[in-house]
Amino acid sequence: MKTLILYDTKYGFTEKCARYLHEKLQGSTIHKLSDNVDITEYDKILLGTYIYVGEINENASNFLIQQKNKLLSKKLGIFCAGLNKNEFSNALQESIDPEIFYHAKIVHAGGKVTLENLTFFERRKIKKRINVSEDIEEFYPKNLDELLVF
Numbered sequence: 001m002k003t004l005i006l007y008d009t010k011y012g013f014t015e016k017c018a019r020y021l022h023e024k025l026q027g028s029t030i031h032k033l034s035d036n037v038d039i040t041e042y043d044k045i046l047l048g049t050y051i052y053v054g055e056i057n058e059n060a061s062n063f064l065i066q067q068k069n070k071l072l073s074k075k076l077g078i079f080c081a082g083l084n085k086n087e088f089s090n091a092l093q094e095s096i097d098p099e100i101f102y103h104a105k106i107v108h109a110g111g112k113v114t115l116e117n118l119t120f121f122e123r124r125k126i127k128k129r130i131n132v133s134e135d136i137e138e139f140y141p142k143n144l145d146e147l148l149v150f
């Protein structure tokens with residue numbers, strides 16, 4: 001089975017998760033979403049993205065819309081970062097097309113924030129939305145491992 005790992009990242013945590021999967025999945029191919037790789041020849045797509053102000057990142061969202069028909073004919077896994085556990089499922093369900101949502105195996109990867117990397121506005125947003133006021137990293141490799149076997 002040919003597996004393609006695609007990811008989009010702003011501050012690097014989703015990339016770390018993508019690299020974790022790539023190391024474990026021998027023979028897999030890894031690319032940034034922005035590389036615009038042709039997905040036709042792959043049987044399984046693992047897409048990494050993150051929640052940003054209540055919704056999955058726009059690039060991933062656009063990819064899922066544009067490639068919907070191809071993706072529905074393949075195995076599709078989505079690993080998503082987000083630091084608000086309570087809104088994880090809702091945020092995904094609301095920002096992903098229902099057919100894709102029910103077709104995909106979706107796992108929560110954890111999330112990371114390093115405050116000094118954020119802009120002033122981002123710090124304010126994240127404090128207000130999810131009450132993060134110090135550096136935090138939560139990494140869930142067991143959830144990612146679920147994407148190795150389906």
Ligand SMILES: Cc1cc2nc3c(=O)[nH]c(=O)nc-3n(C[C@H](O)[C@H](O)[C@H](O)COP(=O)(O)O)c2cc1C
Nearest residue numbers: 009010011012013014050053054082083084111112
């Ligand atoms: C400005 C900002 C807004 C965020 N908004 C949310 C949010 O609404 N819900 C959530 O679960 N996580 C939120 N996060 C947490 C990110 O999903 C988390 O930091 C993730 O690791 C980012 O991925 P990246 O490191 O690959 O860029 C936010 C992070 C930032 C910096």
